[in-house]
Amino acid sequence: MANDSLGKQPRAVRFLFENSIFLIAGAIVALVWANTHHKSYEHLVHFNLARLFTEHVGEHGFTVHHLINDVMMALFFALAGKEVWESFLPGGALSSVKKAATPLLATLGGIVGPAFVYLAIVQSTGQWADLADGWAIPCATDIAFSYLVARLIFGGGHPAIAFLLLLAIADDAAGLIILAIFYPKDPIQIQWLLLTVAAIAIGFGFRKMKLQSFWWYLLIPGTLSWISFYMSNVHPALGLVPIIPCMPHAHTDLGIFARAELKRDDTLNAFEHWWKNPVEIILGLFGLVNAGVPMTSLGVGTWAVLLGLIIGKPVGITLMTLMAEKVFKLEVPKGMSYRHVITLGMIAAIGFTVALFVSTAAFKETGPIQDSVKMGALLSFGAALLSFAIAKSLGIRPTGLIESEPDASE
Numbered sequence: 001m002a003n004d005s006l007g008k009q010p011r012a013v014r015f016l017f018e019n020s021i022f023l024i025a026g027a028i029v030a031l032v033w034a035n036t037h038h039k040s041y042e043h044l045v046h047f048n049l050a051r052l053f054t055e056h057v058g059e060h061g062f063t064v065h066h067l068i069n070d071v072m073m074a075l076f077f078a079l080a081g082k083e084v085w086e087s088f089l090p091g092g093a094l095s096s097v098k099k100a101a102t103p104l105l106a107t108l109g110g111i112v113g114p115a116f117v118y119l120a121i122v123q124s125t126g127q128w129a130d131l132a133d134g135w136a137i138p139c140a141t142d143i144a145f146s147y148l149v150a151r152l153i154f155g156g157g158h159p160a161i162a163f164l165l166l167l168a169i170a171d172d173a174a175g176l177i178i179l180a181i182f183y184p185k186d187p188i189q190i191q192w193l194l195l196t197v198a199a200i201a202i203g204f205g206f207r208k209m210k211l212q213s214f215w216w217y218l219l220i221p222g223t224l225s226w227i228s229f230y231m232s233n234v235h236p237a238l239g240l241v242p243i244i245p246c247m248p249h250a251h252t253d254l255g256i257f258a259r260a261e262l263k264r265d266d267t268l269n270a271f272e273h274w275w276k277n278p279v280e281i282i283l284g285l286f287g288l289v290n291a292g293v294p295m296t297s298l299g300v301g302t303w304a305v306l307l308g309l310i311i312g313k314p315v316g317i318t319l320m321t322l323m324a325e326k327v328f329k330l331e332v333p334k335g336m337s338y339r340h341v342i343t344l345g346m347i348a349a350i351g352f353t354v355a356l357f358v359s360t361a362a363f364k365e366t367g368p369i370q371d372s373v374k375m376g377a378l379l380s381f382g383a384a385l386l387s388f389a390i391a392k393s394l395g396i397r398p399t400g401l402i403e404s405e406p407d408a409s410e
Contacts, residue, residue, distance in 0.1 A: 001118070002086065003082060004274075011114065013223045014282075017228050017276075017277050017280050018298040019148060020148075020283065021143060022280050022281055022283055022284030022287075022328045023280070023284055023286070023287045023288070023352075023353065025284060026100060026283070026284035026285060026286065026287025027075065027287035027288075027291035028290040028291075029287075029288055029353035030277065030287060030288050030289070030292035031289040031291055031293065031295075031378075032290030032329050033035060033292060034293060034294060035294055035325045036230050038292075038361075040409070041151070041292045042213050042292075043120050044064060044289070045063070045064055045065045045289045045292065046063050046065060046366075047063060047064050048061040048062065048063055048297055048333065049062050049063065050062065051068060054072075056081075059271070064289060064291070065290075066287050068084055068282070068285050068286055068289050069179055069237060069286070069289070069290070069357070069360060070235075071226075071236070072285065072286070073276070073282065073284045073286060073357065074226060074237050074238070074239050074240045074281050074284075075240065075275055075282060075306065076237075076279050077176065077237050077238050077240065077241055078227075078241060078243075078244060078271075078275075078282060079175065079243045079272055079279055080143075080172050080176070081240070081241035081244045081278065082244050082268060082271070082272055083169055083172065084169055084172055084173045084176070084204060085154055085244050085245055085249075085268075086249070086250075086253040087166075087253060087395070089249075089251065089252055089253040090251065090252045090253070091154065091234055091252040091253045092183055092252075092253035093162070093165065093166040093169055093170075093253075094166070094170065095253070096279045096342065097322045100170075101168040101324065101328070101330050102163075102167075102321060102324045102325070102331065102332060102333075103126070103144050103163050103167045103170065103331045104170055104319045104331070104343075105320045105321065105323065105324040105325070105328070106163075106167055106320050106321045107167045107170040107174065107317075107320055108316075109316035109317045109318070109320025109321070110139070110167065110171060110313050110316050110317045110345070110348055111171070111174055111316070112142065112316055112320075113308075113309070113311075113312035113313060113315050113316020113317070113319070114138035114308035114313050114316065115135045115136065115138070115139055115306040115312070116136070116146070116310055116311030116312060116316075117307055117311050117312035118134065118135050118137070118138050118304045118305065118308035118312065119135050119305075121145065121303060121304040121308075121319050122300065122304050122305060125298045125300045125384070127301075130363060130369055131300060131301050131304060131369065131373070132285065133300060133363065134304070134305065134358075134359070134362045134363060136175075136178045136179075136183070136358050136362065137305050137308070137351070137358045137359050137362060137373055137376070137377060138183060138304075138305050138308030138309045138312060138313070138351060138355065138376070138380075139171070139175065139178070139308075139359075140171070140175055140269065140305075140351040140352075140353075140354035140355040140358060140377075141167070141168045141172075141313075141348045141349075141350065141354070141356075142350050142351060142352040142354060142355070143168040143169070143172065143349065144241050144353075144380075145167070145350045145352055145353075145384070146164060146168060146347050146348055146350050147161075147165065148162070149347050149350065149384045149388075150344060151348050152388075152398065152400075153310065153343060153387060153388065153391045153396060153398060154340070154343075154344075154396070155399040157399065158333040158335065158336065158340075158398075158399055159333040159336050160335075160336055160340040160341075160343075161343050162243065162331075162333070163333055163340075163344060164344045164347060164348065167317070167344075167348060168348065171348075172354075174397065175354055175358070178240055178358075178375075179235050179237075179238060179357075179358065179361060180234050180235065181224030181346070183235060183358070183361040183362060184233045184234055184235065185233045185234075185235060185236075185364070186233040188231060188232055188233055188234065189231060189232045189233055190232065190313070191232075192231040192232035193226050193228060193232050193234070195225070195227065195228035195231070196224075196228040196229070196232075196242050198224060198242045199221040199222070199224035199242065199243060200221065200225070200227040200242055200243065201244060202220060202221040203217055203221040203243045203246025204246050206220075206221070206246070207246055207248055207315050210248075210372050212248060212267050213267070213270075214247060214267050214268070214270055214271035214274070216271070217243050217246055217247050217267070217271075218240070218243075218271070219359075221243045222239075222240050222243050222324050225239050225240060225242050225243055226239030227239075235361055237357070240389040244268070247266075247267040247268040248267040249266050249267065249268035249269070249273060250264055250266050250268070250269065254341065256353070262305075263327055279335050281291065283353065285355070286356075286357075287356075290357070290359075290360060291356065291368060291374065292379060293371045293374045293378065293398075294371060297313050297368065297371035297374070298314045298375060298377045299368065299369075299372035299374065299375075300310065300372065300375040301369055301372030301376060302372045302376040302379065303374075304372065304373075304376065305351075305355065305359075305373050305375075305376025305377055306376040306379050306380060308376075308384075309349040309350075309351050309355070309376075309380045309383060310380070310382070310383050310386060313345055313346070313348050313349040313383075314342055314345030314346045314348075314349060315345070316343035316345075317341065317344070317348060318338065318341050318342050318345050321338075321341050322338070335341065338397070339394040339396055340396065341388060342390065342394070343391045343394060343396055346383055346387045346390050347383065347387045349380060349383035349387075350380055350381065350383045351377050351380040351383075351385075352377060352378070352380055352381060355376075355377035355380060355392070356377045356378070357375060359373045359374045360374075366381055
């Protein structure tokens with residue numbers, strides 16, 4: 001499996017795959033390329049793949065951008081869906097209402113806060129008609145980057161890590177629902193979703209037949225589900241998510257990023273182990289075709305997204321955590337204070353990957369508006385620097401070993 005073989009690779013190779021370096025590199029290359037030779041960059045992104053087979057094609061068709069965003073990114077969202085699904089299993093972050101209640105309310109704050117700030121800026125600047133559809137862009141939290149920053153700030157064993165991961169998983173689940181409901185590619189053709197129902201039925205049929213290879217599930221019901229989403233105009237990048245529960249899986253969850261997950265060989269974990277590293281390369285390609293924004297693209301959309309993230313996220317998360325404790329009499333995890341809540345709220349403001357994706361879903365036409373909100377998503381990396389500054393000002397220092405992993409009990 002990919003992860004097992006990666007463990008035998010040199011440290012530098014492991015570093016590339018475990019720290020989203022491909023995504024960062026793709027985004028940097030895109031920014032440099034788009035700002036030095038924009039015409040050739042646009043030619044790559046919008047190259048019609050049909051031209052590889054014939055020169056007699058129209059202006060519209062299946063482009064490099066479509067291939068990466070609609071097809072390849074389906075594997076990224078499938079892995080995200082896997083983490084969300086497993087979190088509901090016994091031991092998972094969302095399996096216990098009592099354990100999950102406070103972080104779930106914090107997640108709600110981390111969605112409502114950014115959306116409110118974004119829409120307030122859009123309304124106050126008179127850009128409602130042009131920009132209102134982008135309200136969900138600052139609602140995203142990038143799990144991988146926020147986790148890396150949180151481990152550096154809090155240390156690997158701090159309860160704030162588990163709190164942030166639960167919040168990020170719930171945020172992912174909300175993001176999948178928002179993408180499916182609010183950002184169809186065209187008016188929903190609901191009859192095509194019957195094909196998804198058929199795909200799920202086939203998947204559970206395969207499971208009853210005790211088919212263990214994930215390829216059966218990916219190539220047959222997975223393909224049918226993707227076609228169903230594409231034809232129904234639900235974003236096709238979500239097309240593999242419905243088949244995730246169909247795959248044979250462990251009956252408990254050890255927690256996202258838990259090392260012990262690598263030793264599990266059930267079908268669902270085998271799917272993740274095989275695809276995790278290829279998806280890192282896919283994310284590099286995603287960064288390459290989506291982050292090429294002219295530096296002149298700064299505009300109202302940029303500041304609405306950025307301020308939605310760096311103000312709306314920490315304020316929303318902190319206020320809803322406070323409400324959970326004071327109004328609903330729920331508990332903040334032992335070992336956490338509001339210094340940690342405020343800091344992890346800023347860490348959660350790193351939107352990047354999903355924020356970039358939602359930017360292209362909310363504003364389908366390329367141009368100044370899409371570029372301006374993409375720039376806000378890219379600048380959300382600044383939340384990492386702000387997080388370190390806030391942590392230092394609040395006297396937070398890392399505790400425990402950075403190498404330690406959160407376990408299922410946290």
